[in-house]
Amino acid sequence: MGRAWVLGDGVSTDAVMPGRFNLTTDPKTLAHACLCEARPDFAAGVQPGDVIIAGRNFGCGSSREHAPVSIRETGVVAVVAASFARIFARNAVNIGLPVIRCPAAAAAIVDGDSVEVDLRTGTVISGGRRFDGEAPSQLAVRIADAGGLVELIHDSGWAALEESRA
Amino acid sequence: MGTLVEEIIGNRLGRSVSAGDTVVAPVDCAFAHDVTAPLAIEAFERMEMPLHDPQRVVLVFDHVMPAATVAAAELHQRIRRFAADHQVRNLFAEGICHIIMVERGYARPGGIVVGADSHSTTYGGLGCFSTGMGSTDVGVILATGRTWFRVPQTLRVEVTGELRAPLTAKDVALHVLGSIGGDGADYMAVEWGGETVARMTLDQRLTLANMAADMGGKTGLCEVDETTLEGTTPIDGVPIPQPRSPRYADTLHVDVTHLQPQIAMPPAADNVHDIADVAGTPIDEVYIGSCTNGRLEDMEVIARYLSGHTVHPNTRTVVVPASRRIYTEALRRGWIETIVEAGALVMNPGCGPCLGRQHGVVAAGERVVSTSNRNYPGRMGSPHAEIYLTSPAVAAATAVAGCITDPRSAR
Numbered sequence: 120m121g122r123a124w125v126l127g128d129g130v131s132t133d134a135v136m137p138g139r140f141n142l143t144t145d146p147k148t149l150a151h152a153c154l155c156e157a158r159p160d161f162a163a164g165v166q167p168g169d170v171i172i173a174g175r176n177f178g179c180g181s182s183r184e185h186a187p188v189s190i191r192e193t194g195v196v197a198v199v200a201a202s203f204a205r206i207f208a209r210n211a212v213n214i215g216l217p218v219i220r221c222p223a224a225a226a227a228i229v230d231g232d233s234v235e236v237d238l239r240t241g242t243v244i245s246g247g248r249r250f251d252g253e254a255p256s257q258l259a260v261r262i263a264d265a266g267g268l269v270e271l272i273h274d275s276g277w278a279a280l281e282e283s284r285a
Numbered sequence: 286m287g288t289l290v291e292e293i294i295g296n297r298l299g300r301s302v303s304a305g306d307t308v309v310a311p312v313d314c315a316f317a318h319d320v321t322a323p324l325a326i327e328a329f330e331r332m333e334m335p336l337h338d339p340q341r342v343v344l345v346f347d348h349v350m351p352a353a354t355v356a357a358a359e360l361h362q363r364i365r366r367f368a369a370d371h372q373v374r375n376l377f378a379e380g381i382c383h384i385i386m387v388e389r390g391y392a393r394p395g396g397i398v399v400g401a402d403s404h405s406t407t408y409g410g411l412g413c414f415s416t417g418m419g420s421t422d423v424g425v426i427l428a429t430g431r432t433w434f435r436v437p438q439t440l441r442v443e444v445t446g447e448l449r450a451p452l453t454a455k456d457v458a459l460h461v462l463g464s465i466g467g468d469g470a471d472y473m474a475v476e477w478g479g480e481t482v483a484r485m486t487l488d489q490r491l492t493l494a495n496m497a498a499d500m501g502g503k504t505g506l507c508e509v510d511e512t513t514l515e516g517t518t519p520i521d522g523v524p525i526p527q528p529r530s531p532r533y534a535d536t537l538h539v540d541v542t543h544l545q546p547q548i549a550m551p552p553a554a555d556n557v558h559d560i561a562d563v564a565g566t567p568i569d570e571v572y573i574g575s576c577t578n579g580r581l582e583d584m585e586v587i588a589r590y591l592s593g594h595t596v597h598p599n600t601r602t603v604v605v606p607a608s609r610r611i612y613t614e615a616l617r618r619g620w621i622e623t624i625v626e627a628g629a630l631v632m633n634p635g636c637g638p639c640l641g642r643q644h645g646v647v648a649a650g651e652r653v654v655s656t657s658n659r660n661y662p663g664r665m666g667s668p669h670a671e672i673y674l675t676s677p678a679v680a681a682a683t684a685v686a687g688c689i690t691d692p693r694s695a696r
């Protein structure tokens with residue numbers, strides 16, 4: 120169970136990790152700057168187990184992987200959004216940050232609500248309400264189970280993904 | 286049989302593929318730049334494998350070049366060390382990655398290219414399936430030479446009508462972005478076609494393909510024709526791709542006959558208006574450059590508008606040719622002299638102020654006209670600055686007048 124941090128529509132990777140703060144690959148430094156301008160209370164207040172809830176097209180814009188890395192490093196267990204931008208969703212899965220597409224949860228949950236997510240089924244639970252989000256694709260599950268894309272391809276090669284549905 | 290993207294991927298795999306298929310495909314060339322390369326290198330190192338093929342790797346210093354801070358210098362140092370250790374010789378510090386990939390022939394018709402940068406869609410303009418990914422994906426490509434794709438559905442944009450100067454591909458791209466929204470082509474290939482695109486130069490088509498990224502597109506493609514083949518060399522043994530009895534998920538018809546100069550207002554690039562809606566708004570900074578509009582044609586447009594004028598004293602104007610080749614050619618033609626004499630600041634080729642790290646970072650309350658592709662809050666500096674996106678003609682006319690100006694009312 121964690122706290123919901125609710126953001127709006129079109130939160131870009133520029134908002135998650137402004138270009139002036141990502142001249143590093145150090146996850147801790149990135150986590151400190153996460154959402155520093157869009158949601159200045161986030162980095163100091165976030166606790167492991169919390170969940171980001173957002174509107175449409177979360178993670179749009181730049182391909183910078185510093186954005187999902189910074190979120191993962193804060194201890195956020197998943198980002199739930201009405202929809203995700205393509206590159207962000209792919210990056211998040213690759214580095215082990217679960218993303219759940221769930222427009223109903225995105226519309227109903229308010230900032231500070233307590234939230235729980237089931238990463239296998241994509242179900243989001245908050246205040247006794249259940250929202251059926253999209254379950255992760257077969258391919259996303261394989262990557263997550265291996266601990267990330269690097270680990271999956273390192274251990275099993277591309278054959279591991281050849282038959283999976285994205 | 287298929288759309289342009291299905292044809293390109295199918296040709297390379299030697300079997301037909303359809304939208305929705307998941308495929309593992311070879312990558313002709315992968316690149317990363319000074320901000321995304323360090324994370325890609327870390328992912329590559331965790332693969333514990335040799336570099337698949339140094340010749341298929343390109344590393345570009347463009348986002349903070351030359352380094353503006355110690356942190357940036359350290360990133361550069363790390364990339365150079367990696368390149369030396371792994372015999373990567375395709376190292377460039379002479380312009381924006383997307384321009385280099387085209388100029389140097391790493392992106393070619395019928396090819397498959399992946400870049401650790403979202404605007405890697407750009408080379409679709411010459412009929413190459415190119416897309417942006419994150420650093421981890423690119424790190425894995427460095428080790429294996431391959432990646433996975435879900436073959437995308439295609440949104441065909443059929444453009445008709447005469448595009449009258451000073452309108453350009455940028456106005457068309459902004460107009461389409463405004464109509465379909467920043468996620469209007471999410472996960473899709475945007476296929477640009479129609480008589481208007483057929484008449485466009487390669488530079489203009491690259492601008493269209495570039496901005497497919499801002500519609501959420503996985504790639505932005507133009508058909509390969511004589512114009513393409515004059516400026517590029519196809520890959521040996523790979524067929525020139527063309528759509529064959531394509532099935533499009535959606536088709537958008539755009540008639541540009543009466544199109545007005547377009548402007549994207551804050552807070553996002555899909556907030557697009559006719560210029561008349563905001564003409565006269567005072568502007569503190571004009572930035573002309575970027576992977577969308579820093580090409581030779583764009584330098585010519587700016588020189589034409591600035592010739593015989595000085596930029597408005599309240600409007601600092603920063604011009605960044607997108608590559609060394611563009612810079613030197615514009616010098617040779619006298620355009621840079623014209624631009625400098627008009628009082629604009631000409632910076633070395635690279636991303637310049639586009640992402641708020643150097644060369645014209647903006648303060649709270651300031652308004653900017655930029656020819657780039659992004660205007661998110663904080664993109665160019667303070668999150669309380671306002672960024673307006675336009676064509677180079679609008680930007681240059683604005684630089685002279687000091688306020689947002691319809692170039693048709695300038696000279």
Ligand code: SF4
Nearest residue numbers: 404575576636639640
């Ligand atoms: S010019 Fe701007 S949009 Fe283009 S690659 Fe550079 S930072 Fe990205």
